Amino acid sequence: MKSRSLLRSSASRRLLRPLADLIDQRIERQVRSAVRREQSASESVQRDVQVLRQHQVTFDLLVGPRATGISRVVVPSALDRLQSEVAALGGDRDAAVRNVAAAFRLLVALESLGVGRIAGGTMNICGKLGTIPLLDPPNDEILEIGTLYGMFSAGLVRMMERDGRSPSLTIVDPFAGVQLQPGTDQRTDPTGTPVDEHAVRTNLALAGPAGAAARIHQGFSEDPETRAAVSDRRYGVIIVDGDHSAEGVAKDLEWAEEIAAPGGIVVLDDYRDPKWPGIKEALDKHLAGDTRFTYLGRAARSAFLRAS
Numbered sequence: 627m628k629s630r631s632l633l634r635s636s637a638s639r640r641l642l643r644p645l646a647d648l649i650d651q652r653i654e655r656q657v658r659s660a661v662r663r664e665q666s667a668s669e670s671v672q673r674d675v676q677v678l679r680q681h682q683v684t685f686d687l688l689v690g691p692r693a694t695g696i697s698r699v700v701v702p703s704a705l706d707r708l709q710s711e712v713a714a715l716g717g718d719r720d721a722a723v724r725n726v727a728a729a730f731r732l733l734v735a736l737e738s739l740g741v742g743r744i745a746g747g748t749m750n751i752c753g754k755l756g757t758i759p760l761l762d763p764p765n766d767e768i769l770e771i772g773t774l775y776g777m778f779s780a781g782l783v784r785m786m787e788r789d790g791r792s793p794s795l796t797i798v799d800p801f802a803g804v805q806l807q808p809g810t811d812q813r814t815d816p817t818g819t820p821v822d823e824h825a826v827r828t829n830l831a832l833a834g835p836a837g838a839a840a841r842i843h844q845g846f847s848e849d850p851e852t853r854a855a856v857s858d859r860r861y862g863v864i865i866v867d868g869d870h871s872a873e874g875v876a877k878d879l880e881w882a883e884e885i886a887a888p889g890g891i892v893v894l895d896d897y898r899d900p901k902w903p904g905i906k907e908a909l910d911k912h913l914a915g916d917t918r919f920t921y922l923g924r925a926a927r928s929a930f931l932r933a934s
């Protein structure tokens with residue numbers, strides 16, 4: 627009891643006050659230090675967020691929808707799936723991974739430097755560009771039926787050259803000023819660039835001498851004069867990307883039967899795309915009949931065939 631009384635006495639309080647003040651000061655310093663650290667960390671986080679936002683804007687201008695109206699951002703799961711599909715077609719996993727990566731870099735570069743855009747989704751474009759060289763076409767003659775702005779052809783020329791080949795390119799397209807497809811509105815392209823031969827020539831120049839030397843025939847692929855003009859050779863690669871209706875695809879496949887070189891590769895774009903059911907319908911019907919073509923498989927939304 628006496629000890630409690632002593633602690634409560636005014637004399638004891640006076641003696642202990644300096645110690646209590648010292649403890650209070652230390653606690654206050656620690657609290658202030660913790661507050662400053664928290665404020666500094668918060669400010670650092672805010673700065674980091676601001677930098678990330680700036681980087682995101684820059685990234686979007688390069689590969690986001692602000693660039694061409696179509697996002698080129700890669701989803702890891704879609705990339706893994708595409709690499710497996712290309713590897714299954716080409717028989718070489720390492721080469722498939724390498725080609726898909728090169729195709730993506732090329733896609734971004736072409737759309738950054740060229741006019742217009744490459745039609746289609748990112749994985750579908752990279753799948754076509756990455757797979758064709760791996761299938762070892764029998765010759766370097768390439769026919770593209772439907773080109774839009776010619777960027778895909780420019781990319782394919784470069785991918786073939788990366789494989790040590792000397793591509794010779796032929797393009798057939800109506801160059802109607804807009805992208806033509808049955809059942810769709812003929813609206814100005816999202817990029818604002820007219821669909822014409824001048825734009826195609828500009829983009830093909832990005833592929834160097836082989837792109838500049840490409841022969842271009844304006845017309846529809848089913849027109850007799852168009853076919854006569856470009857049926858003077860057998861093609862090692864034929865890209866069918868014109869009329870997406872079942873009737874249009876059927877006609878292009880029939881023509882491809884006549885002009886594909888033995889062992890030639892035929893690529894049917896937008897295969898199994900729910901927006902274009904006529905493509906699968908036409909291919910299934912064609913393969914059920916008397917044909918030179920064997921179905922090899924698909925990568926993303928493109929079917930690959932080989933001629934006998």
